[in-house]
Amino acid sequence: PRVVVVNGPNLGRLGVRQPDVYGHQDLAELTRLCGVWGDELGLDVEVRQTDDEAEMISWMHHAVDELTPVVMNPAAFTHYSYALADAAHMVGDAGLPLMEVHISNPASRDEFRKRSVISPVATGTITGLGFFGYRLALEAVAHLMETV
Numbered sequence: 001p002r003v004v005v006v007n008g009p010n011l012g013r014l015g016v017r018q019p020d021v022y023g024h025q026d027l028a029e030l031t032r033l034c035g036v037w038g039d040e041l042g043l044d045v046e047v048r049q050t051d052d053e054a055e056m057i058s059w060m061h062h063a064v065d066e067l068t069p070v071v072m073n074p075a076a077f078t079h080y081s082y083a084l085a086d087a088a089h090m091v092g093d094a095g096l097p098l099m100e101v102h103i104s105n106p107a108s109r110d111e112f113r114k115r116s117v118i119s120p121v122a123t124g125t126i127t128g129l130g131f132f133g134y135r136l137a138l139e140a141v142a143h144l145m146e147t148v
């Protein structure tokens with residue numbers, strides 16, 4: 001089965017952006033790792049990144065139309081995008097897993113990061129484990145899609 005891993009704004013800057021918080025590995029490395037983990041789990045993983053809310057929303061519409069489960073790091077959209085939350089809700093309504101991932105632990109950071117508008121519509125949320133969180137999210141998708 002296919003899985004789409006979507007990353008929101010500023011995650012194209014991984015490796016140079018606050019390495020103390022997000023680590024020294026870049027998006028290319030995350031993409032490579034997700035491919036390796038997908039192979040192990042029998043999942044065909046496609047990793048994407050955008051700084052554009054409209055594009056992220058359109059990816060949710062495509063996921064619904066193509067019955068593709070989603071792993072999502074909504075980045076800053078997490079904290080305020082009701083439009084993305086509505087789009088993510090449609091993924092759940094289609095019976096598809098939608099796993100929310102954060103590299104850092106937003107609950108331990110700024111006040112504005114303590115609320116996620118995505119969590120209420122996510123199947124589950126993984127935070128604070130670095131890139132390993134994507135592995136756990138892919139495992140969760142594999143489990144939920146019963147491929148393992």
Ligand code: DQA
Nearest residue numbers: 074075076102103104106113
């Ligand atoms: C993030 C946490 C968000 O608060 C932040 O805006 C990001 C990345 C994370 O992966 O830890 O851009 O989603």
